[in-house]
Amino acid sequence: MASRLVNWFKFSSPATFYPLARKIAVVSTIIAVVLIAIGLYMSFFVAPTDYKQGEGYRIIFVHVPASWMSMFIYVVMAGWAALGLIFNTRLSAMMAQSLAPTGAMFAFLSLWTGSFWGKPMWGTWWVWDARITSELILLFLYLGYMALRSAIDDPRRGDRASAILLLVGVVNIPIIYYSVQWWNTLHQGSTIKFNEESSMDDTMLITMLIMTFGFWAYSIAVSMVRVRAVILERERSSSWVREQLGAET
């Protein structure tokens, strides 16, 4: 148990994590490229045409994984924020910081693909549906976090202030989600129903899962590359960064 604890905290130091992040980034880049390539091939050529929605439904293979990732990444960021506040580790805040742009990108991607799907299916780019509205609010939360993070020059204060914001956000997300849902059901009884249980073809489900894991690997790869940049920027005055850069150039 004790040795495991030591191992955990070994990589909480930026200096030891920096080379590890490179390895993780390389491995997960390869996984991401392979999985997304297979997933895209399957979603375009293997998955059967939907009997009701035709070919246009194929955008859900990007849309659904992107929405999942956008929600999941926010929770992960809040987890890192909590760790950072509890254990006072610098790396946790850096991880949260480097995940944020990816999460915001996925939230935007989910809205974008959703409206591309909505135009042929519902005949409109935008519907004030509960899910779409909450996804939009999630995007706002990401943007707020990134804005606060970049507005504070002092890195220590920035880390802790944005960690508090993330925790406040994660407490509020369920409240926002349920209030939006209630608001929606009160206003427009039954225009579009998402909740209908549709019997999804197995190939479709597998394709969607492959895409999801591909997006996972992509998020890990991108955040690792970004965290390396953040580490270098923050630790630029320390001796190990000088050695590292001296050795690399």
Add this chain to the structure above:
Amino acid sequence: MFEPLLWIIRRDLTIAMRRRSDIFTTLIFFVIVVSLFPLGIGPELETLRLIAPGIVWVGALLASMLALEQIFSADHRDGTLEQMLLTPQPVSILVIGKVLAHWLVTGLPLVVMAPLLGLQYDLSAAGLGALMVSLLLGTPALSLIGAIGAALTLGLRSGGVLLALLVLPLYIPVLIFGAGAVEATVSGLGGASHLSMLAAILVASLVLAPLATSAALRVAED
């Protein structure tokens, strides 16, 4: 425990009374914003009656958000806040006191003014009552939640705009239930359930928001 609370409220109210123009700025902003909508939409009372709850609520929300910056900024600038954090009393008490004083100065006038604006939109008497009650429950919650944002952005360069970006998404539940209560009352459904939800949000934010605010204040004054 309540002595420091009362002390802070009394102190903040005294300061606010010496600078009365701040109170009126928020109130006048509220009146102007709400009066702009008929000019943009058109004077048909049918339409206006329909959108009145939302517009008055959004106006109140924006007005109380604009006033947020003043909660801590003056005390932060002259160092009083730092001294307050050093006192043995819990910081949450300090936060609740300051927020309550701030609400009395900026939120309560909005509640009192709202029925008058509702009349301009031809709201029914029941609607006006629901508007007042919903604002009475909702604006303190707005102040409490907003205080978190005010503490996080304390002393930052682009504080005002940033504060809006942080706080507005968190205001959404209050807006939904506040405007919903008025709308449900006007349409005859009864706004009791909405008002209960608003009260629940108020109680929850009264418990949780001061904790987050005091953590943020400690970070800002570090």
